[in-house]
Amino acid sequence: MTARTSNDTARDIPEATVARLPIYLRALITLAEDSIETCSSEELATAAGVNSAKLRKDLSYLGSYGTRGVGYDVEYLRYQIAREIGVTQDWPVVIVGIGNLGHALANYSGFRSRGFRVVALLDADPDRHDEVVAGVDVRPFDELEEIAAEHGVAIGVIATPALAAQDVADRMVTAGIASILNFAPTVLSVPDGVDVRKVDLSIELQILAFHVQRKTAASALAQENSA
Amino acid sequence: MTARTSNDTARDIPEATVARLPIYLRALITLAEDSIETCSSEELATAAGVNSAKLRKDLSYLGSYGTRGVGYDVEYLRYQIAREIGVTQDWPVVIVGIGNLGHALANYSGFRSRGFRVVALLDADPDRHDEVVAGVDVRPFDELEEIAAEHGVAIGVIATPALAAQDVADRMVTAGIASILNFAPTVLSVPDGVDVRKVDLSIELQILAFHVQRKTAASALAQENSA
DNA sequence: TAGATTGTTAATCGATTAACAATC
């Protein structure tokens, strides 16, 4: 067996670039659906809502997938980005906490169509264990380790109340799940090497509110000064 | 009436700092609930999941609300941050699109408790207009302008399918709603001055998948080379 | 006063952007 050099694995791609790759992928899928076969960096950038210099710089970290004077082949670039992100394969996912948000997540079609397969829904409440949501049985939270091992689950989604979230995260880590998407409004502490991303609805709204307030204050001020 | 200088309005606070203020606010609320009256930057930083240098730098944009040698008064700092974000007042919000996600959002208690009041739920589907979700009637989408004017709505939430989202955004802008939280997986185009934030569940998962893949590739490589 | 901790400085790091040489 030949020892590989580090060149075989992904080069170091900046975090900001990684966060935009899925946006480019979505834009390319939309273009493909519209039967567009080729696009320039300018066109793709517009579809993705970024400027073209940033797009070209981002793509340059992946390799040279375009043709000067012509642009990018939509299908080819789409495949290369999907491969780089890792969504050419299917990732088994567990969702813990089947409240309103858990229901919404389980039913979200965007997961299945984009490389993710919900293999289990877990909830601590025994009253929910009879339910079937989006074609998947709700199972007791205790079965986490078993299910994770059985399906090789690498990604867990936490949609529980804030108080339960840390315990769920600990159990996920024990079960070998090292990537967690956390919807609970709490800061999780996890060992090194475990990757946590956080989505917080009320924080997003508060960031908007800050800007609304500034806009309102600015226009009130302008009005006052012109009076 | 005295003309005000620009010093009276908010200084320019970096975007990265603005995005963290709600996190600090939440940490302070948790500390207050635990009857903690004073905290150091180190303690608050730990609770918020950042390092203390960053926390102090962030707070320095708001003013000098701490006491050297002592730390911060939890209640006082909490109020100052809430005021800076603008959540000492209540913001009326409309949610458009009452599918699974819209339901989850309407029922999310974190809104009401953090300065936001859902004044209307709108959906284009007449079959939904009989429903009452979280104590609020679902109304026809056509009533957007009317409701926005009546309640002075400044913030709109889009939880529709991707195809409807641009139309909803256009109508929101017409109705004078200049801040939009978009859950639909699509890029919105809006006029200058309109603020759009985007939450995309499948993009967050894809970012996780990228890192899982890299971890997996790295350990497979290590194993191979050590063999 | 001595110890503790803030608020600020300055260095470093990473991300964005415009411009353009390379090249189809």
Next chain:
DNA sequence: TAGATTGTTAATCGATTAACAATC
């Protein structure tokens, strides 16, 4: 070849961090 567009360079901008003087 002439026109178009990529991939890359280098300058700029903004964010992070460690260190410490100011000060309670």
